[in-house]
Amino acid sequence: MNRMFNIVKRKFREQSRSVMFYAIGLLAYAWMIIAIFPLFSEDLMMEEYLSVLPEELLAMLGVEDMASMSTIEGFLTLEYLGIFFILILTFFVASSAGSTIAGAIEKRTIDFQLSQPITRMQLLLSEAFVTIAYTVGLVIFNSVAMILLSRLHNVELCASGVLAFTVLASGMMLSIYGIAIVFSSFLKSRSSVMTTTIFLVLAMHIFQSLTIFVERLQDYERTTLFYMYKPEEILRTAQLDLTHMFIFILVFLLGLASAIFVFQRKNLS
Numbered sequence: 716m717n718r719m720f721n722i723v724k725r726k727f728r729e730q731s732r733s734v735m736f737y738a739i740g741l742l743a744y745a746w747m748i749i750a751i752f753p754l755f756s757e758d759l760m761m762e763e764y765l766s767v768l769p770e771e772l773l774a775m776l777g778v779e780d781m782a783s784m785s786t787i788e789g790f791l792t793l794e795y796l797g798i799f800f801i802l803i804l805t806f807f808v809a810s811s812a813g814s815t816i817a818g819a820i821e822k823r824t825i826d827f828q829l830s831q832p833i834t835r836m837q838l839l840l841s842e843a844f845v846t847i848a849y850t851v852g853l854v855i856f857n858s859v860a861m862i863l864l865s866r867l868h869n870v871e872l873c874a875s876g877v878l879a880f881t882v883l884a885s886g887m888m889l890s891i892y893g894i895a896i897v898f899s900s901f902l903k904s905r906s907s908v909m910t911t912t913i914f915l916v917l918a919m920h921i922f923q924s925l926t927i928f929v930e931r932l933q934d935y936e937r938t939t940l941f942y943m944y945k946p947e948e949i950l951r952t953a954q955l956d957l958t959h960m961f962i963f964i965l966v967f968l969l970g971l972a973s974a975i976f977v978f979q980r981k982n983l984s
Contacts, residue, residue, distance in 0.1 A: 726845040737803065742857075801884075817907065843971060855881055875953040883944065896970055
């Protein structure tokens with residue numbers, strides 16, 4: 716247990732600088748969107764702007780309808796939380812997961828790590844713990860920033876809705892990490908893990924958007940993670956679907972267990 720603690724401590728230290736840059740990026744993006752909203756909502760050209768936006772674009776960005784764009788929940792979803800926030804964190808999650816197995820084998824550091832009296836499973840769980848902690852920490856940081864920035868710019872954003880969104884987004888990112896760590900267990904490089912994970916997330920998002928306005932695909936709307944990720948609705952109602960949260964956690968646990976299974980049997984030579 717002490718050896719796992721040492722790995723966790725080292726990993727926290729190694730990733731602290733990159734996490735700080737991600738936090739600054741999230742803060743800057745959230746600040747820009749929230750600061751713009753009061754000006755945008757008072758603009759006489761707003762209705763004209765909304766009227767020319769295609770319904771397909773709104774669907775792809777996670778906005779329920781045209782009218783919701785005039786609310787802070789809809790605006791945040793369209794401009795930030797719908798996909799851009801998820802992509803930013805996916806870069807971090809995929810990069811960290813890719814470094815755990817595929818990247819370590821690629822850089823030939825895995826032999827040194829396993830030369831210590833620690834099992835492969837302990838090594839993977841230690842690094843997974845750090846990634847999960849930092850990921851949830853970034854989600855919480857973003858939520859606190861949104862609340863404070865909304866107060867600063869006199870925007871009414873429900874604190875309980877933001878709290879519910881924090882839980883929802885954490886579950887979403889845990890499930891994406893579960894997928895990324897599986898890719899890391901059998902792909903050959905960190906970059907390939909990042910590329911594959913980001914491509915899959917984008918593909919799921921696009922497919923989920925298509926199910927909204929392509930009748931032939933509507934029967935498959937429940938097949939992606941984005942069906943359960945609806946930031947506008949959760950910010951407005953503060954109502955979590957526990958079934959969706961269970962599925963997020965299940966995807967994460969299955970992914971982590973699968974990665975351990977493959978890593979335990981992987982030939983590192």
